[in-house]
Amino acid sequence: MAWYALYTKSRQEKKVAFRLEELGVSCYCPLTKKRKQWSDRKKWVEEPLFKSYVFVNIDLEAQSATVRKVNGVVNFVYWLQKPALIQDSEIVAIQHFLAEHAEVEAHGNLVNIGDFVTLDSGALSGQKAEVIGFKNKHEVRLKIESLGFELVAYINQGP
Template sequence: MNWYVVYTKPKWEKKVAEQLQKIGVECYCPLVTQMRQWSDRKKKVEVPLFNSYVFVQLEDSKRNLVFQSVGAVRYLYWLGKPAIVRDEEIEVIKKWLNTSDCVDLTVASYQIGEKIQLESGPFADQKATVQEMTNTHYVLVLESLGCVLKMKR
């Protein structure tokens, strides 16, 4: 079975994932904990890693099941076909979210545009392109995941 990306209404990611699990659809909504501040207090809240996206794993013939959830809008498409996420990519996201150790990466000897392979941390063995280097951070593009990684120096 393939993993597909479902686009949701804004701020509905957790609700959609919960509704889909209730009807028996395997889904994954990666969450990160952030400190949010209001005028009267600070609080740790879990927010989706990807805004308006939930990953679902089901057979191609049962893809319409997700629309039983009120917040599911449509599937994400790539080149005219529903975008498919590989199992390895979902596992990398899960591994990254479950890792608590800090990764120190030195890319001072690299040039912008150079392709590198990450050697440690949750993205070990992933290929990336150096997009930006500043005094405070590096920006790497992880091609296989289609995302940008910003790392502190």
């Protein structure tokens, strides 16, 4: 048994997780709370943290065909032509992070201080640049290496 990431159809994450649970497949769809505003009201809603991703804890050889047949599943997320293996410690870290922080965002395409990037727009388009810092914000970050995501929770500082 190991954790794998499934790629789902757009906005089908919760439904896929429900269908997998109905089949007895151990799965995890991390949810975060977002405050949504409509013209007449504001409301807290739970949204999937990772768009189009659901995690399954399965025996790949025995259960992969069953998982792929679930309505809403596109396929496994692949890394080096194999289904991407997610570490147990990363799933636990996501669970703890979400338990500690109410509003969390997932940011892809990680860039770190010291990394070199190529500028893709503006007067310096095509030039390489080194990342030397970030704008100072009150935030907590959790890096998920195997997915290439970074979870960010913004902390409201009192007066």
